[in-house]
Amino acid sequence: HVQLVQSGAEVKKPGASVRVSCKTSGYTFSDYYMLWVRQSPGQGLEWVGWINPRSGDTNYAQKFQGRVTMTRDTSSRTGYMEVRRLTSDDTAVYYCSRGAHWYTGTSSDYWGQGTLVSVSS
């Protein structure tokens, strides 16, 4: 069955970087986009971006451009998201998800369990 398993919680200081991994199983990795969403404590969902697993092409929300990088390793069926220059506003649960259909307006049908990233001095 389809699974997305994310790396564990992280505690970082302001200005640092964090990399979250999302290891997949149960489906052909290259046949589905990987999408990333975050949720700050007590807040709603916020779009971060997506990566095309075949080409490596990415699309980031404007507010994250220049500070977020998404990559993938097709051999290990794993996606990665790095966020740089962290501030307290980046404290959130970060989710990876699988794009349900092969087009850039797709929904997310399977989700990782979420990774809490806490930024504090």
Next chain:
Amino acid sequence: QSVLTQPPSVSGAPGQRVTISCTGSISNIGAGYDVHWYQQLPGTAPKLLIYGNSNRPSGVPDRFSGSKSGTSASLAITGLQAEDEADYYCQSYDSTLSGVFGGGTKLTVL
């Protein structure tokens, strides 16, 4: 402030019907991008409820339905049950192909 606008909260008694609206603009929903809906229970990842405006994934009860018209979309829940109490989010895309979310709606079953 979210790109898509949802009511912060809705409520209904068991068995009743409720709707949740999602209002966008000509830059997102009105540009023809699909609308998707998610249900999120406390402390859990979102769950896909409706995709492509009105389609239900396998396993989602037919009590849930979605529609889209112009720059808006709606989620309807009929035969309200206690287990439906959750946060609901709409999602679409904009012309930059970035996703956009609504601010979320908290459904309370009275």
